[in-house]
Amino acid sequence: MDPLHVSRIAELASVLEVSGYPKPGNVHRTRDFDDMVYEDFLVSGIVTGDTMRLAAERGEKLRDTLDLSTLGLGELILRAVEDTRRWVSTNTNLGIIMLLTPLSAAAGMVDSGDLQGLREQVNRLILQTTSGDAVNLYRAISTAEAGGMGEHDTLDVNDPASQQRIIDENITLFDTLKMSADWDLIARELTSSMPVTFNVGFPVFKGTVEKHGMNRAVVQTFLTILSRFPDTLISRKYGEKIAVEVSEEASDIVDRGGVLTAAGLRRVEKFDRKLYRMGWNPGTTADLTASSVMVGLLDYYSELG
Secondary structure (H helix, E strand, O other): OOHHHHHHHHHHHHHHHHHOOOOOOOOEOOEOOOOOOHHHHHHHHHHOHHHHHHHHHHHHHOOOOOOOHHHOHHHHHHHHHHHHHHHOOOOOOHHHHHHHHHHHHHHOOOOOOOHHHHHHHHHHHHHOOOHHHHHHHHHHHHHHOOOOOOEOOOOEOOOHHHHHHHHHOOOOHHHHHHHHOOOOHHHHHHOOOOHHHHHHHHHHHHHHHHHHHHHHHHHHHHHHHHHHOOOHHHHHHHOHHHHHHHHHHHHHHHHOOHHHOHHHHHHHHHHHHHHHHHOOOOHHHHHHHHHHHHHHHHHHOHHHO
16 A cells, blocks of 8 residues: 555544544543643644654565565654654553554555455564564653553563563564563554454444444444453553443443444443543553554545555
């Protein structure tokens, strides 16, 4: 796909995700948090566009090669995080960057509309990452000041010795993500061929957008993901029990139609107010919604790519 087209889609996915209303428990077009506001997310989605284009350009150059280790995925993630922090003072999009960067690179490697090829290339890219990619990912997490990410029993993003150990023992980006896969949905997504994005989120978006429009498609995608996968950001902050309770309530709302019915919409609005009041922010679900929307938009606008 054309790299400029890919970068436009990545930007759109980011801004449409945060604009989803009422997207329960998260910043959206009518809801700010004390430490981050709606406009922060809009800015973040736009300023990472150049890096997503670069990722697609690098992918395009590697299209017919077997060795994808030279792509520099970790460096691209770090670049996008640094670009964001020049404009925004808080962590708005680390998870989105981690998901959309390999998607952008993979999109540069395939023809427009080839979603199966897109998924296969993402998996190849992640599997062929290097220890240099892992170090740059750790630097990105540290730069974003993302609490709880990249911390293991033996490795810590804020410990220079951990970064040196990654190099000495040739621990790849895939390896570091695999260490976190049991307790972080984004790490699990990237090390297992993106099943939430391609098997859950994308089909909901595709099946909803034509009849109900972009906004409802985004929110319904978010609700469906949350209903099936307890949010690991909530789990890290408040415990697994709370995360499961939130998912169960989302599941009940989806069963009632979600934002696609009047009764479901009323429940979604009430759910949004409750999560905001309790401080239960399904941020990981928002990230996975963004990647699902990106794949959905690559499909929706395939004739332009």
